[in-house]
Amino acid sequence: MKLALLLCSSYNSDEHEAAATEVTLDVAKVDLSSINRFRRTPYGIDTSVYVAKDGYRISSVVDGRVPLWATTDYYSCTHVTVLTPKDGDNYVNIYFKDKYGSKGSLCLKRVGAVKENVLxxxxxxxxxxxxxxxxxxxxxxxxxxxxxxxxxxxxxxxxxxxxxxxxxxxxxxxxxxxxxxxxxxxxxxxxxxxxxxxxxxxxxxxxxxxxxxxxxxxxxxxxxxxxxxxxSTFRNTITLDINNTTSKAFYVQEYKIDQNSLRAYKTPPGVILNKVVCGESTIWFEKEGCCTYVNTMSIFGTAYTCFIFVIDSKNNRQILYFKKQDDEWISINKDTCNTPLTNNVYLGDIGAMDQPRLLMSSFRNRQDLRITSYASRVDNSKGDIILVHGIRSHFMSEFCATNLEWNFERIDFPLFLNASPFGGYIYLSENSNVDRYRHLFEHGCLDGLDAFEVLPVYEYRNSLLEYLNRLGYNVYGFDLQSQGVSESVGDMNCCVNDFKDYVNDLLQFIDIIKRDKFGDTSQTWNERVLHGTPQTDRKTLLFGFSMGSNIVIQAIQTFHKNARLGIKLVDGTFGISPMLDLDIHIDNAVKWISFQAIWLLSFINPNGLNPYAEALNYGENFEFIVRFHDPYYHVSNTALKMIDVLFSACETVDKGENMANYPKDLPTLFVHTKGDRLCGIKGTRGIIERHLSDSDVVRLVEFDGSVHYLTAPQSLHHLIPVFTDWFDTYG
Structure with a gap:
């Protein structure tokens, strides 16, 4: 359940000095000469965050002629948020701190009831x-x-x-x-x-x-x-045997990549799962508790690690981790369960960053939108890797790991109802809404903050981000415009007018990184990024996932079309589950007819929502549930015009005149599963066969299976040896 709530805490910085010029913030007509405005859309709610610019201090807040708040000798304002739900009035929230630094907030108007975001x-x-x-x-x-x-x-x-x-x-x-x-x-x-x-x-x-x-x-x-x-004779306690994969009573989703598989088991309603076994071996048993979710990792059909979600009679939630040792299952910690980074022969014992931080910054793009960017840097780095995510998502959702414990503690979903069929259900209240949603509104300006504090839904440990850092590379990225916490041209999320807008943003960001200007929020668009960039000895690599791979390739094509001969943009490219062909979505008559209808509707009402879109099953595993509850992940239908934008992008990237601008001596690694149902492998194979077959530095690695999300921590088992081999050759 997603909630539209007015929750805040104060901005945690002492940036407003006593000698600053005092200004009045009129939320009805904001004077942007003295006030910075940051626009975000958590859960799709249009939110404006107002923070005084350097040299100014908010002394009072008004709504037209109506006074709302005034600074006193004891309290000072740090920032103000205005939330504008699509079906309601504005709500003004004022955040302050006292002279001792304690923080607080004043919610002048509150949403009367929770608003659920439903498909x-x-x-x-x-x-x-x-x-x-x-x-x-x-x-x-x-x-x-x-x-x-x-x-x-x-x-x-x-x-x-x-x-x-x-x-x-x-x-x-x-x-x-x-x-x-x-x-x-x-x-x-x-x-x-x-x-x-x-x-x-x-x-x-x-x-x-x-x-x-x-x-x-x-x-x-x-x-x-x-x-x-x-x-008196009724029993609703059950046992799950993870060796019995034929049972249809449990909800089981299996994700295969070559010989490895991940299985997610959901407990059906009405019963209490209080025992998990593997054949004759007991993994977990608790007479008073219940298990709601089980996740196993298997190789050649044999499970070797698992974790389970457990709730006790007082609603205390805990995730327990286990591994198979000989014929027994023993309790382990989370890091041991996530073996790709903690026990991997390809990495060696090089250790993790002691205090990992994902630093946030921003820049202004060609359309004057504030684009939020990220950096995770290491000492004495070998070079820079720029990650580009795909549609609906944002940087953290695709390249960081899900913080399972944090989310399990906070997500309230009927999946976890432990109701008896005889009634008498006692609702054990959740954490207060302030505690659950504080992280969404407690920060004014995000520049300079740690992204893991801003959005603790995700974490660093056991992520692709950590792996690349541990290889010795700085990692950079940004939220695509209209996605994540980046701004959009209009009021629609996950929507652009032209795919080239994505491409231009990437070219600008590459230029920012190569000029070592990350963290300089004064960076704005300059036409030179289309045909020139600093030529340095520092290695720069591009890494695209899904739609991000298309953006990466088009950025390289655009640059080399305009740049002088011999000018280099990057030193290598990765395309993971690349979006180079979408015909898999129109592979039968019904889908093709629906697509034609969408195409016609997009001309009549380009900003209308696609009525034919098939929603993902966000309940099929816990990480999908997290995505549904992620305030910045776009779960709703996309605009009709985006269908044409995406299909056209696949046609554009594959045109001969465009691929002629892709350097055949640029080391390029594509990784794709053969049965990917979101972005078909046909496009990846086709581009290589038609345009890059004579290149000896372009490689495609194909895995059996249908997994699209190859950047997820669970897929690192397969990516690490492939990446390590590539880095040994070209890194």
């Missing part, structure tokens, strides 16, 4: 035909109850059974999160748990005279007994 509102047909992507269902055939919860991103607005309505939401702020009906074959009794504006409520129902009528909990339980159900 779709759906109706549950108990015992009937339902879209399996919308619900998580108890599929144990011998379980006496029918039990349902919504999948991530879906809101149950209505519950029907026997073709009669049981419950229907009274407002958009109501939703059903748990539904249990008895008996399984022809239900006459129902139990619902609802999220409402006034809290979590449970309701009971009985089917009488072709009508579902409300009942008390006692009447419901008496009805169960009258129907022949014996509560």
């Amino acid at each position: 779709k509102s759906v109706t549950l047909e108990v015992g009937g035909e339902n879209n399996p992507a919308h619900f998580i269902v108890n599929r144990f055939s011998n379980f006496p109850f029918l039990v349902y919860t919504p999948n991530v991103g879906f809101r149950i607005k209505e519950v029907k059974c026997n073709n009669f309505t049981v419950w229907i939401a009274g407002s958009e702020n109501e939703r059903c999160v748990y539904a249990s009906f008895y008996p399984r074959n022809s239900p006459t009794l129902g139990y619902l748990i609802l999220y409402t504006p006034i809290g979590v409520k449970e309701f009971f129902y009985s089917f009488v005279n072709y009508e579902w009528i409300p009942a008390t909990r006692n009447e419901y339980r008496l009805g169960l007994a009258a129907a022949g159900f014996k509560e």
Whole structure:
């Protein structure tokens, strides 16, 4: 569930001196000569952050003629945020500190109810035909109850059974999160748990005279007994055997890369998983606790490490890690479980950075948008690597590791409901909203801050970022415009008017890095980046993932089309799961017809949302759940015009006149899975066959499997030896 909340803390810097010029901040008409404005869109909410420029201090805050706040001898303002939800009024939040440095905030207007960000509102047909992507269902055939919860991103607005309505939401702020009906074959009794504006409520129902009528909990339980159900003999505790991969009762997703596989197991609703085994060997057992999620890593079909999510009776959450040693499973720590970086023959014992920081900065691009950038630098580096992410995402989501513990502690989703089919569910309140969402609003200007403090959803350890640092390289990157915390031209996220806007931003950023100007926020667009850049002995490498690979190749093409002969842009290129062909999305008649309809609609209403987009299953594993809850990851449908932008980008990059500008002596490594269903490998193979087949420094490494997210920590097992071999040759 995503919440639109007015939460803040103060900006943690002493940048406003007592001698600074005092100014009044009018949120209705901001004077930008003395005030800096930073625009962000957490959870899609348009948010303006106002911070006084150097030499100024906010002495008072007004809304037109209405006074809102004034500085006193004791309190001083650090920054102000204005949130503008699409379906509501503005909300003004003032952040301050006292003379002793303690921080606080004043929320002058608060959203009255939580706003859930859903992909779709759906109706549950108990015992009937339902879209399996919308619900998580108890599929144990011998379980006496029918039990349902919504999948991530879906809101149950209505519950029907026997073709009669049981419950229907009274407002958009109501939703059903748990539904249990008895008996399984022809239900006459129902139990619902609802999220409402006034809290979590449970309701009971009985089917009488072709009508579902409300009942008390006692009447419901008496009805169960009258129907022949014996509560005293009922057991809903279950065991998961990770060796039994044929069971359809659990929700299992498997991700294969060559001989390795990752399996994610979700516990279905209505049961309590209190034991996890591997054949005859017990991995974990807890009489009072429950396990909601299991993740295993296997090689040649044999599991060798796993971690499990455990919740006790007091809602304390913990992630436990295990590995197989001989025929037993032993408890280990997180680092030991994540072996690619902690026990890898290719890296050797070179250690990690003692205090890793991902420094944030920004620059102004050709469209005068503030583009947020990142740097993770090491001492005595061998060179610089610039990472470019893909669509929907941002730098941290693609190149850092998910902070599992931080997210498991904070994400509240029905997946973790431990409800009994007899009612009496006790809602154990979460962390306060201020604690859960403080990180979104507590910082004014992000320049100079550590990104892991700004967005603790992600972490450094066991990430691609750490691996590249440990190889001895500085790592840089930025959030593409309209994505992450970078600004956009209009009010739409994940949207550009021209793919070349991405390309120009990358060329500008390369120039900034090569001139050693990262951290200089005064950097603006200069046409010289299209045809010239400082020529230094320092090695610069480009690394593109997914759509980022297309951006990287087009940037190289654009530069060498305009630059003088002999001028070099970079020393090497990586393309991981590159977006060079999207025909896989129109590989049958239905998809092709839908694409033609989208193409026509994009001319009529280019900024309209694509109605034919298939939402990702954000509930299929925990890392996808994290992406859904990530305030800066774009989970909604994209604008219609982006479909044409992306398909056109694949055509443009492959044109002969453009590939003629790609240096054949530029060391280039492509890595792709053969069954990638997001960006087909056909495009990568085709570009090499048509344009680069005579180059002896261009290489394509193909893996069996269908995994697209090859930059994720779980994929490093495969990438590290490939990368290390490349760096030994060209690094």
